[in-house]
Amino acid sequence: MNDANSSSTTLETLLRRDRVIIATALALITVLAWLYILRLAAAMDMGGMDMSGFRMIAHGFTMMMAPAIAPWTAAEFILTFAMWAVMMIGMMTPSAAPMILIYARAARMAAAAGRPLAATAWFVAGYLLMWSAFAFAATAAQWLLGRFALLNPMMASASNIFGAAVLLAAGLYQWTPLKTACLSHCQSPLAFIQHHGGFRNEARAALQLGAEHGLSCIGCCWALMLLLFVGGVMNILWIAALTVLALLEKILPAPRLVPRLVGTALLLAALSLLIT
Numbered sequence: 001m002n003d004a005n006s007s008s009t010t011l012e013t014l015l016r017r018d019r020v021i022i023a024t025a026l027a028l029i030t031v032l033a034w035l036y037i038l039r040l041a042a043a044m045d046m047g048g049m050d051m052s053g054f055r056m057i058a059h060g061f062t063m064m065m066a067p068a069i070a071p072w073t074a075a076e077f078i079l080t081f082a083m084w085a086v087m088m089i090g091m092m093t094p095s096a097a098p099m100i101l102i103y104a105r106a107a108r109m110a111a112a113a114g115r116p117l118a119a120t121a122w123f124v125a126g127y128l129l130m131w132s133a134f135a136f137a138a139t140a141a142q143w144l145l146g147r148f149a150l151l152n153p154m155m156a157s158a159s160n161i162f163g164a165a166v167l168l169a170a171g172l173y174q175w176t177p178l179k180t181a182c183l184s185h186c187q188s189p190l191a192f193i194q195h196h197g198g199f200r201n202e203a204r205a206a207l208q209l210g211a212e213h214g215l216s217c218i219g220c221c222w223a224l225m226l227l228l229f230v231g232g233v234m235n236i237l238w239i240a241a242l243t244v245l246a247l248l249e250k251i252l253p254a255p256r257l258v259p260r261l262v263g264t265a266l267l268l269a270a271l272s273l274l275i276t
Contacts, residue, residue, distance in 0.1 A: 022104045022120055026097050033090030036061065040083065041236045044154065054153050055146060056234075058083035063234075068153070072143050080142060084135035087233075088225070091243045092131055092217060095250050099189040099213055100124055106199050117199050118206035126210025127217070134218050138225070145229060156232035160273050163230045167270035170223040174263025182219030183259060186250045192216065221246050227266075 043063040044056055054065040058079050066076070100120065107117040145151045150162045157163035173179055185192040192213065193199060200206040224242055231238030245262065252258050 019101060019104055019108070023097070023101060026093055026100060030090055030093045033086050033093070036086050037090055037234075037239060038236065041234045044234050052153070055151075056153055056155060065153075068146070068149070072146075077139060077143065081136055081139040083233075084138045084142075085132050087239065088131040088135050088138075089128060091225075091239065091246065092221070094243065095186070095247045096124075096127055096213070096217065098251070099186070099192070100127075102189045102193075103199065110199070110201075115201070117201050118203045122203045122206035123210035123213075126207040126212075127214040128210075129207075130211050130214025130218060134222065134225070138228075141226075141229070142233070151229065154232050155229075155234055157230045160276065164270040164273040166226055166230050167266050167273065170227055171263045171266030171270060173223040174259045174266065178219060179223075179259055180256060182216045183249060183255060185213070185216040186220050187255055220249070 039061045040058055040063060043061070053068050055068045056063050057066055057076050060079075100123065103117075103123050104120045107120055110117045142151065142155070145162075150157065150159055152158040157166070185195075193209070196209055196212050200209050224246060227242060228235075228238065249258050249262075
């Protein structure tokens with residue numbers, strides 16, 4: 001009897017600790033992603049070297065230059081995709097943490113009641129899978145923009161018209177019903193889970209739930225992420241500002257005010273870029 005009580009106490013202790021473990025894991029993932037981003041950004045500093053006619057390519061933990069007119073190789077596409085994928089993980093994991101921790105808490109309670117859910121890792125994998133898909137699309141967009149010479153060697157807008165067009169599109173999207181709907185899913189984790197059939201006890205279903213949350217998050221933030229093509233894909237200040245903005249939109253209690261203030265600022269920035 002004492003052994004049974006002891007085992008029960010041990011299990012409850014471990015389950016209580018899972019929130020700390022998962023929060024620590026999310027923090028570690030975010031830190032590692034940001035260390036990679038910072039390393040690449042530092043590698044892009046060429047000390048004032050003239051890089052006209054060249055483009056920068058992420059190569060492991062460093063950057064290398066290639067002639068701008070040279071076609072992309074399969075290896076370059078893969079390396080650029082890896083750069084985008086890690087960057088999306090670093091930028092979006094903090095804003096997904098509340099949803100992930102709610103899932104973890106529900107899993108702990110279900111396990112204590114003898115009805116275990118699928119591991120939280122499946123939910124996280126589904127979420128990151130969707131952002132990896134977005135990273136693939138962003139890589140393809142970078143390749144296409146490079147072909148039309150719309151990006152400079154620092155992977156920022158090389159044209160005021162192009163930059164203004166991206167700012168305009170992002171600013172207008174902040175006012176759309178789709179933006180509001182996607183943001184509401186991210187701001188109300190429990191309502192989102194209930195809307196999608198509740199918590200899941202099968203790995204495949206949990207993966208799907210995480211993917212659905214990832215799609216909502218992409219619907220909320222995709223236009224903001226495209227602003228990286230304006231300020232610079234490896235511009236640390238730009239990346240940090242967008243990360244904080246995506247987080248604030250999801251945690252501040254003004255579901256429409258914040259996005260619309262940001263949208264107005266982006267529209268003004270587009271106008272300013274056009275008249276300069």
